[in-house]
Amino acid sequence: MKFSFIIPVYKKAPETFRNCLKSLFNMSHKDMEVICVFDGPDPVLEPIADEFPITKKVVIEHGGACKARNEGAKFATGDFLSFWDADCFAEPEMSAMWEMTLKDNLDCDFCYSGYAWADPNMKGFESEPFDPFTLEHYNYIASMFPLAKDKFPGWDESLTGMQDWDYWRRVVRAGSKGAFIPGFGFVTEVPGADSISGSKSESEHFDKTKARIEAVRKKLGDPERDVVVHGLTYKRDTGFAAKVLNADFIWNPFWLVKPYKLSLMMGFHPQSLDISRKMLDRTGKDTKRAIYWMGMDAEAFYTAPYWQVKTVLKDFDDKINFHFCNEKRTYDILTDMGIFPEIVPFPYDAEKEGIKFPDKFKVLVLTDDVYEKVIHGVIKAMPEVEFTRVVPDTYYNMMDYTVSLQYTKNPRLDNNSRNFLIKGRYLISNVDVPHSGYLPIGDDPVKFKNDIINRIRELKTENRPNMEARNFYLAEASPENFRAKILSILDREAVA
Amino acid sequence: MKPPKASFVIPCYNGQAFLAETIQSCLDQTEGRIEIIVVDDGSTDGTADILTHFQYLDERVNVIRLEKNMGRSNARNRGIEAAQSDIILTLDADDICLRDRVEKTLKYFKKNPGIDLMYSDCNNVDVWGDLIIYQDQQGRQTDTVPALPFDIERLRKTLNTYIPAHSGLSYKKSVFEKVKYSGGDWSDHCIDDWKFELDCYNAGFRFGALNRVLVRYRFIPKTRDEEKIKQLKEAALA
Numbered sequence: 039m040k041f042s043f044i045i046p047v048y049k050k051a052p053e054t055f056r057n058c059l060k061s062l063f064n065m066s067h068k069d070m071e072v073i074c075v076f077d078g079p080d081p082v083l084e085p086i087a088d089e090f091p092i093t094k095k096v097v098i099e100h101g102g103a104c105k106a107r108n109e110g111a112k113f114a115t116g117d118f119l120s121f122w123d124a125d126c127f128a129e130p131e132m133s134a135m136w137e138m139t140l141k142d143n144l145d146c147d148f149c150y151s152g153y154a155w156a157d158p159n160m161k162g163f164e165s166e167p168f169d170p171f172t173l174e175h176y177n178y179i180a181s182m183f184p185l186a187k188d189k190f191p192g193w194d195e196s197l198t199g200m201q202d203w204d205y206w207r208r209v210v211r212a213g214s215k216g217a218f219i220p221g222f223g224f225v226t227e228v229p230g231a232d233s234i235s236g237s238k239s240e241s242e243h244f245d246k247t248k249a250r251i252e253a254v255r256k257k258l259g260d261p262e263r264d265v266v267v268h269g270l271t272y273k274r275d276t277g278f279a280a281k282v283l284n285a286d287f288i289w290n291p292f293w294l295v296k297p298y299k300l301s302l303m304m305g306f307h308p309q310s311l312d313i314s315r316k317m318l319d320r321t322g323k324d325t326k327r328a329i330y331w332m333g334m335d336a337e338a339f340y341t342a343p344y345w346q347v348k349t350v351l352k353d354f355d356d357k358i359n360f361h362f363c364n365e366k367r368t369y370d371i372l373t374d375m376g377i378f379p380e381i382v383p384f385p386y387d388a389e390k391e392g393i394k395f396p397d398k399f400k401v402l403v404l405t406d407d408v409y410e411k412v413i414h415g416v417i418k419a420m421p422e423v424e425f426t427r428v429v430p431d432t433y434y435n436m437m438d439y440t441v442s443l444q445y446t447k448n449p450r451l452d453n454n455s456r457n458f459l460i461k462g463r464y465l466i467s468n469v470d471v472p473h474s475g476y477l478p479i480g481d482d483p484v485k486f487k488n489d490i491i492n493r494i495r496e497l498k499t500e501n502r503p504n505m506e507a508r509n510f511y512l513a514e515a516s517p518e519n520f521r522a523k524i525l526s527i528l529d530r531e532a533v534a
Numbered sequence: 535m536k537p538p539k540a541s542f543v544i545p546c547y548n549g550q551a552f553l554a555e556t557i558q559s560c561l562d563q564t565e566g567r568i569e570i571i572v573v574d575d576g577s578t579d580g581t582a583d584i585l586t587h588f589q590y591l592d593e594r595v596n597v598i599r600l601e602k603n604m605g606r607s608n609a610r611n612r613g614i615e616a617a618q619s620d621i622i623l624t625l626d627a628d629d630i631c632l633r634d635r636v637e638k639t640l641k642y643f644k645k646n647p648g649i650d651l652m653y654s655d656c657n658n659v660d661v662w663g664d665l666i667i668y669q670d671q672q673g674r675q676t677d678t679v680p681a682l683p684f685d686i687e688r689l690r691k692t693l694n695t696y697i698p699a700h701s702g703l704s705y706k707k708s709v710f711e712k713v714k715y716s717g718g719d720w721s722d723h724c725i726d727d728w729k730f731e732l733d734c735y736n737a738g739f740r741f742g743a744l745n746r747v748l749v750r751y752r753f754i755p756k757t758r759d760e761e762k763i764k765q766l767k768e769a770a771l772a
Contacts, residue, residue: 411662420580421554422587483661484754487551488579495580 039137041070042116046106048077050124059090067133075110104193118184125227132223147214150183151223168216175287177203199250248295269304276304282517297322305332318357328360333450336368367450385517393462402439403427409445462503473507538569541617545609547575549627565636570595573613576603607715607726628752629701635748639704649742651705658753681743699751700727
């Protein structure tokens with residue numbers, strides 16, 4: 039698999055450019071070519087390119103990066119084109135990883151990953167799994183990633199910025215799929231104030247971004263929408279809520295460039311107050327602002343010092359008009375803090391695949407220090423049953439399990455558990471809601487232990503889908519219900 | 535397979551909550567040449583599933599299934615009859631052996647050929663397996679219940695105060711040929727172990743104490759018919 043690296047070069051520090059080329063030729067995968075396109079003659083950088091065994095050196099009249107990329111693509115002979123930047127430094131295994139991923143995913147025409155910044159104090163950009171819907175709303179694929187040569191749509195030379203967003207959106211609209219590689223593929227310099235991506239001040243950056251986003255949206259014919267959904271910590275849920283509401287979906291405040299009739303903020307974590315504030319400030323004057331409280335966030339506020347909660351909520355009081363939450367415990371907590379939300383169950387996104395009931399009986403275990411001993415005792419008492427404990431930072435697919443044993447000090451039926459029930463699985467928990475397998479720890483610990491063991495054994499013997507719970511939650515958490523309830527505030531007066 | 539050097543005998547009636555831990559503690563012994571005889575005393579819970587699992591896992595686990603519940607003494611007697619080795623180690627279905635129990639027991643019997651029954655220190659643990667700490671006679675914090683030297687008067691007066699737990703008792707199989715566990719009321723009121731120890735003394739067998747923790751006894755508060763137990767005791771001592 040041959041990769042063509044096409045590098046537009048314009049006004050770079052010589053050392054940066056040399057390191058960039060060095061990193062490319064240093065990679066373990068050697069089937070590649072490098073085409074340097076000089077955007078205007080450059081007596082300093084051209085000799086540096088000659089130090090390396092590059093395939094082609096093109097010098098064009100100055101006309102911007104997109105023009106240079108299109109020029110360079112004409113000479114490319116590789117299977118995949120990568121439009122590299124002269125201030126990016128590849129990791130030694132990057133293209134080997136690309137090849138592996140593309141061979142594993144033959145239905146994909148491109149692959150991509152996150153990237154790290156050269157400034158070690160900055161958190162790298164992690165990117166996210168491929169989803170055409172989210173790509174319509176913001177860009178998470180950098181221009182550097184390899185695209186099959188026959189799918190190359192050309193770069194739009196008329197745009198002043200966000201060309202990569204436009205480029206990948208056109209690629210995906212043409213039907214191509216991308217494969218996501220978790221982790222960082224390369225390191226890039228932080229954009230300076232005078233570069234395309236950089237800005238001198240925040241307001242200038244905002245104005246620049248606004249113009250660029252609007253240009254791309256106009257060009258690609260995006261519909262004007264009345265509703266926007268934004269969330270910082272819950273990207274997946276936010277994206278899904280936006281899909282259900284047919285709303286715009288934004289997670290970076292700079293992308294909130296036009297006024298909407300309704301803005302719904304998903305989650306409200308104390309750690310992200312600054313960005314939440316920015317998000318709310320950026321919404322228009324007449325926008326109705328709603329917040330959908332996530333259980334974890336409400337819990338975080340509930341356990342925070344009282345004065346902190348008071349200060350924060352007072353600050354946001356006039357910014358938020360409507361409150362919603364997912365389930366009863368969140369409702370109880372918020373009511374206790376003086377907020378009166380409406381319970382609207384979060385819509386399920388588990389329905390489309392139907393029930394794939396697992397062949398093997400396995401039990402998922404979610405617990406915390408309060409119930410650790412109890413649950414540990416149960417696991418030890420049933421050597422013939424396979425238990426999987428959820429440890430932080432481990433991957434597990436909830437749908438591989440038939441039963442989820444959930445004992446925590448803050449019992450709550452979260453979205454994942456509800457989706458689990460909708461998939462016809464069983465819960466054994468201390469959550470006191472319908473079909474949650476409510477089994478509280480009583481006075482007699484041995485009886486409690488035996489009850490759990492008997493219940494697991496009973497489920498293991500039966501091993502059939504839990505249709506009662508499925509039907510109950512399919513009705514309660516339907517997307518139609520969610521859409522109707524949230525959009526109904528468009529017709530309501532703001533209470534704040 | 536070489537013949538076992540020691541046999542665990544575990545009577546079990548509806549013991550699913552702790553049985554797996556108990557069997558696992560026997561399998562984890564430093565001395566590998568052992569057999570584990572579990573007598574399923576007509577359990578109606580998941581005991582059978584656990585035993586099937588362990589039988590499949592390890593050939594040292596032998597299971598005797600009794601059709602209906604006949605009491606703890608009967609289960610113990612049946613289990614010991616089936617034992618192939620000369621050393622019997624008693625264990626209840628909710629107690630845990632420390633890893634060197636068999637090793638230390640065999641060494642003790644080798645060193646003290648005159649001793650027929652040996653008992654050891656024990657730890658008390660609660661339902662969740664945590665050590666129970668209490669104050670001893672000197673007022674120190676301790677988790678060990680000490681095995682005091684054998685004294686028949688103390689045995690007569692109280693139940694098992696000098697033998698910390700019947701689970702820590704081991705004896706030669708020759709003892710069992712003369713003395714069996716008594717069933718009926720003794721078994722129903724859970725004092726068959728006391729009766730067995732008394733019978734062994736009366737039959738002339740010698741006891742020895744090893745001051746080393748070999749078992750963890752699970753202390754679960756139970757209501758007992760103290761009046762009936764007193765009557766039974768008086769009848770035995772008369």
